[in-house]
Structures are given as C-alpha cells and as structure tokens.
Amino acid sequence: MSVDGETVRLGTEADEPGWEVDPNDEWGVAVIATVGRQLKLRREAIGMRVTEFAAVMGYGDDLVYKVESGKRIPRQEYLDRADEVLGAGGLISATWEDVKKVRYPKKVRDLAQMEAKAVEIALYECHIVPGLLQTPEHARAVIGAAQPPYSPDDVERMVTARLARQSVFERSPAPALSFVLEEGVLRRPIGGTMTWRQQLERLLEVGRLHNVVLQVMPMRSTTHSGLDGRIELLKFPDGTAVGRSDGAFNGRPVSDPKHLRILELRYGTIRAQALSPGDSLTFIEQLLGET
Missing domain, CATH: 1.10.260.40 (lambda repressor-like DNA-binding domains)
Known part of the structure; x- marks a missing residue:
C-alpha cells in the first residue's frame, strides 16, 4: 500500500x-x-x-x-x-x-420533503434570511457562526442540505411562494460586503419570479404579530396543510384547522403591515446601492 x-x-x-x-x-x-x-x-x-x-x-x-x-x-x-x-x-x-x-440531517430531509410537495409556502423570518433564499456564501457564514462551532465538514454538509431545498424553485408547476423578511435582517452584512451584496442580488432575483411574493417588514412598524418568532405555513394539493410558529403551540408543527387559522391570521396581519412587493424590491435595490 x-x-x-x-x-x-x-x-x-x-x-x-x-x-x-x-x-x-x-x-x-x-x-x-x-x-x-x-x-x-x-x-x-x-x-x-x-x-x-x-x-x-x-x-x-x-x-x-x-x-x-x-x-x-x-x-x-x-x-x-x-x-x-x-x-x-x-x-x-x-x-x-x-x-x-x-448525509443531510433528518429534520432537514423531512422539511425538504414537505416543501417539495407543497403547492403554497408562506414564511415570515425575523432573525435571518430564510434558508430557501440564502446564497451558498451566506449560508456558509450563518452556519459557520454557530457556537460551539461545527467542524468544517459539518458546515459543508449543512450548506449542501440547505441549498438542496432550493430545488423548490425549479418545480413545475411552480408553487406559490410568499416571504416576509425583517428590514434589520437585510441590513446585517453577514459574511462581509461581497457576500452581503450577492445575497441582496439573490433576493431581487427571486422576488421578481412570477410565483414569488417577497415583502420587507420596515423597522418603522413598531409592533406586529410576528415579534415572537418565525412562522411557516405549507399547503398541499389534497387541501391539507401544516404550520409552525416559534411563538405558538410550543413551536410544534400543527395541522389542526383551528390552529392553522391562528397562524394564517398572524401571517396575514404581518403581510398587511409589511411593504408592498413592489416597494420591497425598491427598498432592497436601495440597500444594494448603498453597499
């Protein structure tokens, strides 16, 4: 040998x-x-x-x-x-x-399988750019910032898993996708200026897709129903749905119609308070111009 x-x-x-x-x-x-x-x-x-x-x-x-x-x-x-x-x-x-x-963590595989079947995906994120929208460099910077730190191999494994979920954008027929992001998230230059610029450009690219509605929650909105955490809703072809919120039902996934209505109400009010899709893209373009 x-x-x-x-x-x-x-x-x-x-x-x-x-x-x-x-x-x-x-x-x-x-x-x-x-x-x-x-x-x-x-x-x-x-x-x-x-x-x-x-x-x-x-x-x-x-x-x-x-x-x-x-x-x-x-x-x-x-x-x-x-x-x-x-x-x-x-x-x-x-x-x-x-x-x-x-190689993908089980919870990531489970989430990816649900997203792959969903005809509608709605997501409010308050702390980071959602994984479905992250560039490889941004994802690597976010995952690499964890404490205690992951090994380099684990970081790459998790980045690969996160990016694999983005195949949802390649599906035909395309699902309806809705995202609401906090302004503060977009102003944080995670990974440095170049990585930040690439991430903003990616948001503009996705936000212009015909099946995507992307909105920004401005910091001038002093309060709204998403302050206690992330909200995600997925709806499937057979009429069923599943949702999860950091601030409701102990963070567990729910499928009961009564629980889903609560999450839908919260998400709906968040969207109503956010900038319109057009104004949101204009805002991101302005941020990009400032970098």
Whole structure:
C-alpha cells in the first residue's frame, strides 16, 4: 500500500467527523447498513479479505470495517472505487443516490420533503434570511457562526442540505411562494460586503419570479404579530396543510384547522403591515446601492 499524500488523506477518513450514522435516523441507519452489507458480501464473494481490499482501495482497514458494519457513511469516491474493485458494474456506485441523502440531517430531509410537495409556502423570518433564499456564501457564514462551532465538514454538509431545498424553485408547476423578511435582517452584512451584496442580488432575483411574493417588514412598524418568532405555513394539493410558529403551540408543527387559522391570521396581519412587493424590491435595490 502506497504512502503518498492521497493515501494518507484517505486513510484518516475513518475518524473524520460528519460521516457518522445518526442512530436516531432509522431510515438512514437502514440505508447505510444495507449498503455496508452489500459491500461485504461482494468482497467475500471474490475471496478478498479486508486487509487486501483496503490496500487495493487505498483506505485504512478501520474505515472498511466501519463502512461494512453500517457505522460509517461512505463517500461517493469510496463507492465508485469499490464498484471498480469488486466488478459490480455500476450497482455499488448507484447506491450513492440514497447514501448522499443520509448525509443531510433528518429534520432537514423531512422539511425538504414537505416543501417539495407543497403547492403554497408562506414564511415570515425575523432573525435571518430564510434558508430557501440564502446564497451558498451566506449560508456558509450563518452556519459557520454557530457556537460551539461545527467542524468544517459539518458546515459543508449543512450548506449542501440547505441549498438542496432550493430545488423548490425549479418545480413545475411552480408553487406559490410568499416571504416576509425583517428590514434589520437585510441590513446585517453577514459574511462581509461581497457576500452581503450577492445575497441582496439573490433576493431581487427571486422576488421578481412570477410565483414569488417577497415583502420587507420596515423597522418603522413598531409592533406586529410576528415579534415572537418565525412562522411557516405549507399547503398541499389534497387541501391539507401544516404550520409552525416559534411563538405558538410550543413551536410544534400543527395541522389542526383551528390552529392553522391562528397562524394564517398572524401571517396575514404581518403581510398587511409589511411593504408592498413592489416597494420591497425598491427598498432592497436601495440597500444594494448603498453597499
């Protein structure tokens, strides 16, 4: 087994954070266990021991054991190399389509699945630019600011998951999207001037889409019904809906019509107090001009 820089890098991946399987993620555990079992059976079928397989692969024995026992999420290059070594004809490489989803935190996958089915999405955000609207650089700056800090690998994992949700803008037929953002959020130059400018430009781009209504809550509005936190409402083709608010029902998702009416009332009053869509875009253009 060679000891060049690439092999040394690959050999350390068994202990690299961010690729462990979340034991509370039942679907994720099942996917990684199935892939690991398939890898082990194929390796044993050609009479190759772990040490031999690891040497050919360019990885350490420990990583191979962890992947085959379902304790480690394999990278795409690991699966591609294993497919080649084991002569799987692309079957192992194809498992990446499921494996890569396990890399996303379960709560993000659940949210993305609901957003992908919704015909209407309404969101009021008071502290940050919503994830659906963030640029990669802005998302990286927001996630990277957490304390205690995430590892670089975890940051990239979470950025990737957040950006994957933005496929909602590519759906056909397009869902109806409504956003209300606080003026103060737009004035905070998270990530520095260039990242801030790119984020404002992204908001203008999205705000001009035919299926999007984007509004700004001006700071001159001294009070409104969203002061106690974020509100999100999703409506589905079958007429059902789900909503959540930081300031209602202990922050839990709700689907009861009586609870949904309360959230809809709050969101409606917030929209009524915000700048009109046209004035909101003009305001963002002015902010961009000031940078």
